[in-house]
Amino acid sequence: MVKFxxxxxxxxxxxxxxxxxxxxxxxxxxxxxxxFLLIRDGTGIIQTTLKKDDVHEExxxxxxxxxxxxxxxxxxxxxEDERAPGGCELSIHDIRILHEVKEEFxxxxxxxxxxxxxxxxxxxxxxxxxxxxxxxxxxxLESSREWFLSHGYIEFQSPVIITAAVxxxxxxxxxxxxxxxxxxxxxxxLHAEAAIASVGKIFTIxxxxxxxxxxxxxxxxxxxxxxxxxxxxxxQKTMKVQEELVTHVLxxxxxxLPREMEMFGRDPKDLLKIKPSFPRITYDQAAEMLRKExxxxxxxxxxxxxxxxxxxxxxxxxxFITHFPKSAKAFYHKPDPERSDVTLSDDxxxxxxxxxLIGGGQRIHDLDExxxxxxxxxxDAKNYRWxxxxxxxxxxxxxxxxLGLERLIMWVCKLDHIRDAIPFPRTLTxxxx
Ligand code: 4AD
Ligand code: MG
Numbered sequence: 001m002v003k004f005x006x007x008x009x010x011x012x013x014x015x016x017x018x019x020x021x022x023x024x025x026x027x028x029x030x031x032x033x034x035x036f037l038l039i040r041d042g043t044g045i046i047q048t049t050l051k052k053d054d055v056h057e058e059x060x061x062x063x064x065x066x067x068x069x070x071x072x073x074x075x076x077x078x079x080e081d082e083r084a085p086g087g088c089e090l091s092i093h094d095i096r097i098l099h100e101v102k103e104e105f106x107x108x109x110x111x112x113x114x115x116x117x118x119x120x121x122x123x124x125x126x127x128x129x130x131x132x133x134x135x136x137x138x139x140x141l142e143s144s145r146e147w148f149l150s151h152g153y154i155e156f157q158s159p160v161i162i163t164a165a166v167x168x169x170x171x172x173x174x175x176x177x178x179x180x181x182x183x184x185x186x187x188x189x190l191h192a193e194a195a196i197a198s199v200g201k202i203f204t205i206x207x208x209x210x211x212x213x214x215x216x217x218x219x220x221x222x223x224x225x226x227x228x229x230x231x232x233x234x235x236q237k238t239m240k241v242q243e244e245l246v247t248h249v250l251x252x253x254x255x256x257l258p259r260e261m262e263m264f265g266r267d268p269k270d271l272l273k274i275k276p277s278f279p280r281i282t283y284d285q286a287a288e289m290l291r292k293e294x295x296x297x298x299x300x301x302x303x304x305x306x307x308x309x310x311x312x313x314x315x316x317x318x319x320f321i322t323h324f325p326k327s328a329k330a331f332y333h334k335p336d337p338e339r340s341d342v343t344l345s346d347d348x349x350x351x352x353x354x355x356x357l358i359g360g361g362q363r364i365h366d367l368d369e370x371x372x373x374x375x376x377x378x379x380d381a382k383n384y385r386w387x388x389x390x391x392x393x394x395x396x397x398x399x400x401x402x403l404g405l406e407r408l409i410m411w412v413c414k415l416d417h418i419r420d421a422i423p424f425p426r427t428l429t430x431x432x433x
Contacts, residue, residue: 002073007044010078011086021046021090022073022098024126025066027109035063037092039074040126048074048090059095067101069126114417121424122433132260134423136253136409141205143252144226144403147245148203153228156195156202158188160209164383166190167330171210173221184209187402190332190387192229193363196398197390201230208402215428217417218305218355220406222426229400235344235362238399239320242348242358243276246318246403250274253412264413271412279319283328283342286311286321302328303347308355315351322346322361331377334362335369346401350411357408360401367391 005019023041030036033052038045052060066072076090106120107127117124124130148155165172166187173184188204195202204227212219228241253261254268261268281289286307287297295310297303302324303311311321323342326335333343345361364370370391374381381388409421419425424433 007039007041007046010046010088010090011044016078018075018077019090020073020075023071025068025070025072027068030064037063039072044086045128046086046090047084048076048092050092050095054093062097063095066097067104069105070101071098072096073098118419118430119432125423129263132263133409133413133421135257135260136413137405139253139257140249140405140408143249144245145205147248148228153201153203154199156192156199156204157206158185158191158204160185160207171212173209173211186210187225188227189229189400189402192227192400193387193398194390196229196231197394201228203228212428216305218407218410220418220422220425220427223422224405226403226405227400229398231396231398233399234397235322235346235399238360238362238401239280239346240276242360242401243278243318246348246357247274247276249408250412261412266412266414274317278317278348279315281319281321282323283321283325284323289314300325300327305355308349309353312349312351312353312355317351318357319349319351320346321349331373331379332363334364350407352411352414354407354411357411358401358403360399362397362399365391365395365397367395
């Protein structure tokens, strides 16, 4: 059997002589008796050259007619060439067609509108920016997991099918569960709070669901959530965890994927400059800053996207907003013992106009305090029976947070729309393909 070399290995300088590669015909052009074929194998894209004089006339003509996205096997010699992308190319000795595409690839080298590209997402994934985004996603997940595991966190899974809201009823997806009602979870958090009394500090990487009923550029109905929960932890401590995790992830991206960062116009050096500790302002200070900019804030309401955007241009690095009013946050947030109208909560905001990346904070661990907040919010305590019961058996101060993977990608890659941070986006208007 022929041993095929990955294109990435050729670029890494591991293969210098004759190689066999296989891949998709990504793009081609010809000039003066030479065909330049860009071959993509999933690990990279390399330029190969086929000279008219080196093969039979008939074979040359066949390749000349070969549509893009056909698959081929190639035997060739690696040649260093500064003009070629990646610094080397392959000169072809032999080429074999494996699958010849019979119709024109729907996505041409011309402008296509976003809806067309969304309808053809299953094919558009082959685009170079999509490839870069997929590698960035994978790197963020890898480096997050690595950070948690090396800091003593255990990976824990909460159910996706649940019976009561975590983050309020307005964005709950209802589900027919045999002959009763259930929901898709908005966050792993409530079940995670049960698990910390078993295995201590924990994290997850899982999808969360929000029935966002408005068309926005920053909301998906299904997104990936990196969450952590920790016993013996307060607001200050969880913010330290958040800034260290985010810094680690940004530095790994800059070190391992500089080329992909640059494809999105992001200078990897900017990411390496980001270090803890991040600036911290309270909700009240944020409201004051906004007022000075001529933006009014109705005290007690959550900060809108427009308000976050104005604030985010005032910072060069991610920054925290803490102590949100009770009315702006879900029932489980612990009211500040020194000022009961605000909570021990934090949002981590991205700079450069991107806004919220993380929601987190300290949870209520006292039974009576929790019951009071449930009543105040007019929630049905029956739905939270097991969650309330946790407060009867060794409750301890605890805190945690949730990081939206696609929000982080949006900021790092300077994307205009969150749909380009996930392979198959689900939004108010899109569930195909
Ligand atoms: O601020 P949120 O609602 O907080 C929670 O769900 C907490 N229970 C998390 C926790 O403490 N374990 O959501 C957390 C993050 C947001 O900061 C945002 O990055 C992301 O999840 N997010 C979304 N991302 C994409 N589309 C949506 N519709 C999102 N809603 C929230
Ligand atoms: Mg939030």
